[in-house]
Amino acid sequence: MSIYAEGFKTCFKIGLFTLGGGYAMIPIMQHEIVEKHKWLSEEDFIDIISLSQALPGIFAVNMSIYVGHKLKGLLGAILFALGMILPSFTIILLIALCFHNYSQWHWLEAIFKGIRPAVVALIAVPCVKMWKTANIKLTTIWVPVLTAVLIWLVGISPVWIIVAVVAGTFLYGFVSKLDDEKEDKL
Amino acid sequence: MIFIELFYTFFLIGLFGFGGGYGMLSMIQGEVVNNHHWLTTQEFTDVIAISQMTPGPIGVNAATFAGYRAVVNAGYSPMMGSLGSALATFAEVLPQFLLMIIIMKVLMKYWHHPVKNMIFSALRPTIVGLIAAATLLLMTPENFGSPMVTPWQFWVSVFLFASTFIGTFYFKINPIRMICMCGIAGFLLYY
Numbered sequence A: 001m002s003i004y005a006e007g008f009k010t011c012f013k014i015g016l017f018t019l020g021g022g023y024a025m026i027p028i029m030q031h032e033i034v035e036k037h038k039w040l041s042e043e044d045f046i047d048i049i050s051l052s053q054a055l056p057g058i059f060a061v062n063m064s065i066y067v068g069h070k071l072k073g074l075l076g077a078i079l080f081a082l083g084m085i086l087p088s089f090t091i092i093l094l095i096a097l098c099f100h101n102y103s104q105w106h107w108l109e110a111i112f113k114g115i116r117p118a119v120v121a122l123i124a125v126p127c128v129k130m131w132k133t134a135n136i137k138l139t140t141i142w143v144p145v146l147t148a149v150l151i152w153l154v155g156i157s158p159v160w161i162i163v164a165v166v167a168g169t170f171l172y173g174f175v176s177k178l179d180d181e182k183e184d185k186l
Numbered sequence B: 001m002i003f004i005e006l007f008y009t010f011f012l013i014g015l016f017g018f019g020g021g022y023g024m025l026s027m028i029q030g031e032v033v034n035n036h037h038w039l040t041t042q043e044f045t046d047v048i049a050i051s052q053m054t055p056g057p058i059g060v061n062a063a064t065f066a067g068y069r070a071v072v073n074a075g076y077s078p079m080m081g082s083l084g085s086a087l088a089t090f091a092e093v094l095p096q097f098l099l100m101i102i103i104m105k106v107l108m109k110y111w112h113h114p115v116k117n118m119i120f121s122a123l124r125p126t127i128v129g130l131i132a133a134a135t136l137l138l139m140t141p142e143n144f145g146s147p148m149v150t151p152w153q154f155w156v157s158v159f160l161f162a163s164t165f166i167g168t169f170y171f172k173i174n175p176i177r178m179i180c181m182c183g184i185a186g187f188l189l190y191y
Helices: A003-017 A022-036 A042-054 A059-098 A106-133 A142-154 A158-185 B002-016 B020-035 B041-053 B058-073 B078-105 B114-138 B151-169 B175-190
Strands: none
Touching: A003 A022, A003 A059, A022 A042, A022 A059, A042 A059, A059 B041, A059 B058, A059 B078, A106 B020, A106 B041, A106 B114, A106 B151, A106 B175, A142 A158, A142 B114, A158 B002, A158 B020, A158 B114, B002 B020, B002 B058, B002 B078, B020 B041, B020 B058, B020 B114, B041 B058, B041 B114, B041 B175, B058 B078, B151 B175
16 A cells, blocks of 8 residues: 555554643554654654644544644645544534525434533633643733734634734744843843 | 635644634634634634544644635535535645655754754744633633623533533543533523
8 A cells, every 4th residue: 555545544543542632632643643654753743742832723533633744744744634624524514415494303302401501611620630731820911911812802713813812922032032142242 | 815814824823723622722713713704712622522433633724624614604505515525634744744755854863953952842832822712712602601691501501611621621521522511501401
């Protein structure tokens, strides 16, 4: 089997069998990509996790683009990414096509009425967990609080908050670096 | 034109969707529910529930579903809706594809630049705020019922919310199992 077909198949498998998305996919990707096919070394794999996390977009897709591009260039990147996306795309499209006007199916609506509060709790949990990993202290606590208030009460889109943070930090980093250089000269 | 709007919106979501699945969800919520009204809060919550129960990345699931509904709600056929799905998903993945290729070809040498590290340490607490906002925005009467109008649904919802939070956070119960149990509870209590 060519490496294109092999890569597409592997990514398709990862996309098809990982529930929960994101970080839940890491151990399966590690098994397939590092241990089984040896497309990446263990160190490469860890570097790529941090690179994928630092970049915007879907983590698993970033991973497949990296591996595909490393092995076979642009075409590899396209095929690997396609393999990763296709299973969930197909499943969700089928659900969207079939589940039309489901609010009229009373038993299904009853089930979803029970599920909705659970979903909200499932989003609250990573928020609490990330609170620890983001290393939030008394001096930085205003950042998440202000962000939440601006989105929740003021109605600002998260897109613009991310843009503001990136642009603001970039400018700040640039200016403080200029200051350092001035001090070095004095 | 709905297709151009879809493409532009999901391109933005893909370009600024930092922080993985949940960070991205708040982005999608902001644009798809609050800004464009393609989905109601209720439908959006259902998409997340379905995403939790089906395989694959949440970002892909949400784009596929929202793309379909946006086009069908605008009065087009399910066929065109499928096209909307494909377009939204493509638009969402395109920015990261281009960025990844550019970074692998050119930007790798700036990877350890201090300003880059500064930006990402500033982004981390912001993402926490983003997810907190997503949680708060989902706590609506549509999802929880209201204590005045539908007290039964409201208190059942509060109980299910609390048990899911405690169950997955402290007892490490699998989220899918938790969703199934709450679905069964909903069926027994409401039907």
